[in-house]
Amino acid sequence: MVGVAPAPAPARRRGPRPPAPPGPEREAARAAARRGALIGLPPLVTMVLLFAVPLGIVAVYSVATRGRTGRTELADWNLDAYARLLEPLVLEIAGRSLGYAALTTLLCLAIGYPFAYWLTTRRPGVRAVLLVLVMLPFWSNFLVRTYAWRVLLGSDGPIVTALAAVGLGEVRLLFTPFAVVLGLVYGYLPFMVLPLYSSLERLDLRLVEAARDLGATGWEAFRRVTWPLSRPGVVAGSVLVFIPSFGAYVTPELLGGSRTTLVGSFVVRQFLSARDWPFGSALSMAILVVMLAATVAYFRAQERRS
Amino acid sequence: MHRGAPRLSATAGTVPAVSLRRVTKRFPETRLDDEVVAVDELDLDVTDGEFFALLGPSGCGKTTTLRMVAGFEFPTEGSVHIHGTEMGRRPPDRRPVNTVFQSYALFPHMTVAENVAFGLRMRDVARDEARRRVAEAIELVQLRGRDGAMPGDLSGGQQQRVALARALVNRPKVLLLDEPLGALDLRLREAMQVELKQLQALLGITFVHVTHDQEEALAMSDRLAVMDAGRLVQVGTPAEVYERPRTRFVAEFLGDANLLTAEAVDAERVRLPDGTVVRIASGRSAGAAVHLSLRPEQLDLVAAGTPVEPHLDAVEGTVARIGYFGSAIEYDVALDTGGPEVLVTARLGNARGVVARTVGERVRMRWTPDSVTVLED
Amino acid sequence: MSTVTGTGSTARGAGRRGARREPEAVRPQGRAARLLTGHGWLTFAFLYLPILVLVALSFNDNRFVGVWGGATLRWYRELGSEPAIFDALRNSLVVALVSTVLATALGTAAAISLDRFRWRGRRAFDGLLFLPVIVPDVTLAVMLLLLFVQVLDLLAAVLGVRATFGLGTITLSHVAFNVAFVAVVVRARLARLDPRLEEAAADLYAGPWRTFRHVTLPLIAPGVAGGALLALTLSLDDVVVTSFVAGPGSTTLPVYVFGLIRRGVTPLINAVSVLMLAGSMLLVVVSLALQGRRGGGAVRAAVPGRT
Numbered sequence: 010m011v012g013v014a015p016a017p018a019p020a021r022r023r024g025p026r027p028p029a030p031p032g033p034e035r036e037a038a039r040a041a042a043r044r045g046a047l048i049g050l051p052p053l054v055t056m057v058l059l060f061a062v063p064l065g066i067v068a069v070y071s072v073a074t075r076g077r078t079g080r081t082e083l084a085d086w087n088l089d090a091y092a093r094l095l096e097p098l099v100l101e102i103a104g105r106s107l108g109y110a111a112l113t114t115l116l117c118l119a120i121g122y123p124f125a126y127w128l129t130t131r132r133p134g135v136r137a138v139l140l141v142l143v144m145l146p147f148w149s150n151f152l153v154r155t156y157a158w159r160v161l162l163g164s165d166g167p168i169v170t171a172l173a174a175v176g177l178g179e180v181r182l183l184f185t186p187f188a189v190v191l192g193l194v195y196g197y198l199p200f201m202v203l204p205l206y207s208s209l210e211r212l213d214l215r216l217v218e219a220a221r222d223l224g225a226t227g228w229e230a231f232r233r234v235t236w237p238l239s240r241p242g243v244v245a246g247s248v249l250v251f252i253p254s255f256g257a258y259v260t261p262e263l264l265g266g267s268r269t270t271l272v273g274s275f276v277v278r279q280f281l282s283a284r285d286w287p288f289g290s291a292l293s294m295a296i297l298v299v300m301l302a303a304t305v306a307y308f309r310a311q312e313r314r315s
Numbered sequence: 316m317h318r319g320a321p322r323l324s325a326t327a328g329t330v331p332a333v334s335l336r337r338v339t340k341r342f343p344e345t346r347l348d349d350e351v352v353a354v355d356e357l358d359l360d361v362t363d364g365e366f367f368a369l370l371g372p373s374g375c376g377k378t379t380t381l382r383m384v385a386g387f388e389f390p391t392e393g394s395v396h397i398h399g400t401e402m403g404r405r406p407p408d409r410r411p412v413n414t415v416f417q418s419y420a421l422f423p424h425m426t427v428a429e430n431v432a433f434g435l436r437m438r439d440v441a442r443d444e445a446r447r448r449v450a451e452a453i454e455l456v457q458l459r460g461r462d463g464a465m466p467g468d469l470s471g472g473q474q475q476r477v478a479l480a481r482a483l484v485n486r487p488k489v490l491l492l493d494e495p496l497g498a499l500d501l502r503l504r505e506a507m508q509v510e511l512k513q514l515q516a517l518l519g520i521t522f523v524h525v526t527h528d529q530e531e532a533l534a535m536s537d538r539l540a541v542m543d544a545g546r547l548v549q550v551g552t553p554a555e556v557y558e559r560p561r562t563r564f565v566a567e568f569l570g571d572a573n574l575l576t577a578e579a580v581d582a583e584r585v586r587l588p589d590g591t592v593v594r595i596a597s598g599r600s601a602g603a604a605v606h607l608s609l610r611p612e613q614l615d616l617v618a619a620g621t622p623v624e625p626h627l628d629a630v631e632g633t634v635a636r637i638g639y640f641g642s643a644i645e646y647d648v649a650l651d652t653g654g655p656e657v658l659v660t661a662r663l664g665n666a667r668g669v670v671a672r673t674v675g676e677r678v679r680m681r682w683t684p685d686s687v688t689v690l691e692d
Numbered sequence: 693m694s695t696v697t698g699t700g701s702t703a704r705g706a707g708r709r710g711a712r713r714e715p716e717a718v719r720p721q722g723r724a725a726r727l728l729t730g731h732g733w734l735t736f737a738f739l740y741l742p743i744l745v746l747v748a749l750s751f752n753d754n755r756f757v758g759v760w761g762g763a764t765l766r767w768y769r770e771l772g773s774e775p776a777i778f779d780a781l782r783n784s785l786v787v788a789l790v791s792t793v794l795a796t797a798l799g800t801a802a803a804i805s806l807d808r809f810r811w812r813g814r815r816a817f818d819g820l821l822f823l824p825v826i827v828p829d830v831t832l833a834v835m836l837l838l839l840f841v842q843v844l845d846l847l848a849a850v851l852g853v854r855a856t857f858g859l860g861t862i863t864l865s866h867v868a869f870n871v872a873f874v875a876v877v878v879r880a881r882l883a884r885l886d887p888r889l890e891e892a893a894a895d896l897y898a899g900p901w902r903t904f905r906h907v908t909l910p911l912i913a914p915g916v917a918g919g920a921l922l923a924l925t926l927s928l929d930d931v932v933v934t935s936f937v938a939g940p941g942s943t944t945l946p947v948y949v950f951g952l953i954r955r956g957v958t959p960l961i962n963a964v965s966v967l968m969l970a971g972s973m974l975l976v977v978v979s980l981a982l983q984g985r986r987g988g989g990a991v992r993a994a995v996p997g998r999t
Contacts, residue, residue, distance in 0.1 A: 029339060030392065030394070031391075031392055032390030032393050033394075033402075033404035034391045036404050037404040042810060045805045046805070048801050049811065049813075049814070051801055055868075055871055056820045056868075059839070062839060064835055067831075123732075141980065141991075145973055146739050148975070149969055149972045150946070150968045151929045152953075152968075154742070158742055160749060161746075165757055165759070198738075258829060259950065262950075263953060276831070277833075290838070293834040385891075387894075408894045409897075414892070417888075418888065420892040422889060422893075437896055437897035481896070
């Protein structure tokens with residue numbers, strides 16, 4: 010069917026009629042907004058009281074003064090605590106924490122990606138069972154899982170005993186950086202695997218088939234189709250591993266030594282033993298800022314790439 | 316458009332089942348920090364007891380219109396009335412209408428019977444009466460014996476019936492149907508068209524049926540409204556709208572149409588691109604460009620040179636393409652314009668005795684002048 | 693020709709309604725597949741061996757953990773004579789239950805108001821709810837410690853009420869970090885709920901409350917249960933925040949055990965640990981069993997990545 014000339018543009022319809030009366034939309038939207046705010050109010054108040062307000066108090070403490078007895082004087086406001094953030098010891102601890110967290114994230118990704126990929130290739134029935142097996146550690150008590158490594162790596166634990174038995178002598182494993190990173194990887198691996206699995210599982214395999222059909226090798230298809238499409242899982246998993254690794258307390262306390270102090274333990278020490286609350290508060294603020302910046306930067310970078 | 320606005324007022328003396336008065340709906344377009352006008356100053360009356368179809372391409376505002384009647388959306392401007400009562404910002408649960416949703420929206424955690432009973436339960440209908448009415452409704456849509464099934468275990472057609480029963484059991488004054496047959500395959504869709512039409516006649520409930528399928532709208536409705544870009548383009552019975560499309564949009568959207576640009580010779584005659592002068596029902600002042608619509612099935616093909624009878628008009632051309640459709644054959648005929656190619660399509664029933672043409676053959680196309688519609692745009 | 697393995701499963705999968713086809717051909721083949729499989733089982737070994745060793749050692753009849761001295765239930769029996777453990781356990785359960793109930797109710801309300809309504813302050817609230825996800829435990833512990841110090845001072849000064857650190861402060865603290873997690877889990881579920889179902893309920897005369905009660909809530913129940921399970925687990929896992937806001941006599945089990953562990957490894961701690969592990973796994977297994985036919989809705993709902 011061929012029409013010949015293009016139809017003239019429909020005439021603008023601006024007659025002499027007065028504007029139509031306003032409809033009920035605005036009123037209805039307002040009523041809905043009121044209801045939404047009403048439902049949101051209890052949790053909002055909770056979050057303000059238990060999160061926003063405490064954040065403000067920490068900010069206040071961070072510029073207060075430590076009295077001679079260790080009591081914090083809410084007077085003589087100063088930025089000394091922030092200045093101390095630049096001391097070599099603090100920088101060393103912060104650097105170590107960042108390094109360990111980055112290493113942990115990378116290791117979790119290196120172990121978790123092929124693992125999650127392998128899970129998605131299992132038969133559906135088997136996969137369901139394996140998935141439960143992955144989730145069980147996720148739901149298991151974190152403290153106990155870390156404690157297990159303390160038992161395993163301990164000087165009279167099975168690994169050291171076995172190494173000694175085969176003539177490798179006294180190997181010290183516990184209280185080393187190795188033990189801390191191992192513990193972090195062990196603790197947070199499920200946080201990496203599960204988001205990865207879920208983004209890989211959602212992947213439409215017909216896309217991979219299309220890539221192969223268009224001449225890509227298995228590896229090329231992976232690099233150009235599977236990997237880019239699984240990136241949301243990589244981002245989510247990395248954030249979920251990096252954040253708790255950076256602020257970790259239990260793992261370095263149980264598996265590390267004095268030379269592997271991380272920021273988490275350092276902050277706790279300011280409150281429980283050194284009793285320097287302003288400095289501890291400044292440290293907490295700094296951690297928060299770093300976390301916020303890292304998360305935002307990471308998401309931004311990933312957004313740009315995709 | 317409002318002056319010549321298509322407004323078929325309701326039958327004198329009765330209140331329209333649904334009427335929209337200057338209804339405009341704008342949605343914020345968050346990305347562009349702008350607004351989208353989904354429905355633009357719509358005036359519409361649906362007569363009580365009729366099967367009314369709202370027809371248009373996707374995005375034309377027909378579903379938004381329906382949702383404003385149901386109460387899921389509220390007009391930015393204007394008002395919605397149901398049986399004479401202004402709805403204002405009355406929520407859906409307090410409107411005397413029920414909806415059959417596009418994807419049925421059956422509650423997946425309830426059985427068929429529980430789904431159907433839901434509306435009665437919410438209105439606290441007595442248990443015995445509710446049970447009886449649910450059984451009736453399930454019977455009505457021919458689903459007896461499936462009361463205990465879960466929606467997920469039903470076929471698409473059965474789910475559609477449950478959705479229908481769930482709405483009808485409440486005896487609404489108006490039933491709103493949002494592309495109810497869209498998800499069904501062709502054969503089932505055709506069967507359901509007949510069934511829906513029979514149900515509507517049986518129950519006497521006003522149906523407002525939203526669809527983008529012109530055949531569905533033509534086959535089922537008593538009256539239909541064609542919408543485009545948020546506006547009403549034409550309202551009328553299927554025959555009126557199909558045979559006398561007001562605009563190029565309506566002509567193209569409903570069925571197939573040959574759209575030709577001609578030049579007015581006088582009030583009753585126009586000159587086609589090939590120079591032939593033919594008759595029209597009502598024309599424009601001489602010299603003006605006139606847009607015509609000619610339905611392919613109203614054209615006849617005869618051998619070139621066949622004398623033209625006085626009550627017919629005709630042009631000559633060459634068969635450029637042939638489409639074989641089994642029950643019909645379509646011939647695209649190129650007119651002798653001497654300039655850019657102008658094709659006119661004729662659709663001939665594939666009946667015994669119809670002479671088959673071949674590509675390149677010279678033919679004469681002829682028609683009665685009243686099958687030519689002059690379009691407004 | 694090692695390419696076409698598992699065709700039997702392909703055929704079965706295709707026959708079932710809704711099952712996805714398993715295109716085996718585009719999967720890694722040969723050596724790559726064997727490497728992946730090997731890596732897969734090694735990773736499982738990595739995840740489970742430490743736990744299995746711990747369980748085995750908890751039955752070891754030897755004070756020296758590394759030397760096997762035969763199987764015994766002796767350490768589990770000796771737990772019976774440690775009343776402190778039972779006090780800590782009771783505290784933990786009270787805190788976990790109360791904070792979970794509160795956090796689940798608040799988190800669900802937050803999810804609904806954020807997902808289903810547009811209101812002023814919504815975006816700010818959304819941001820506030822994102823904070824707990826990125827604030828490390830220690831920072832949160834500091835925040836809550838200082839909050840309660842100030843609040844208790846204020847109560848004493850203004851009302852003359854002498855409230856102390858204890859189960860109350862612990863419970864509130866657990867609510868503080870759990871509301872956001874429940875909200876995230878429930879919201880993920882809500883986002884996948886077809887809004888037309890709620891419209892259908894309204895169309896069938898259900899007002900807002902009855903729509904929620906009869907349609908929304910039953911359909912997001914796995915998400916709510918998943919959020920609650922997550923809250924319960926996080927509450928029972930927490931060491932850092934609790935140790936900051938606990939008072940005398942209000943130690944929870946993880947904090948108590950953490951203190952013991954710091955001093956060294958003993959068969960007694962092994963036994964407690966195994967019981968704690970069994971407890972948390974039992975929780976998951978029960979949830980899985982309760983929702984077995986729906987593929988363990990709660991357990992899966994709360995897992996990151998499904999969110």
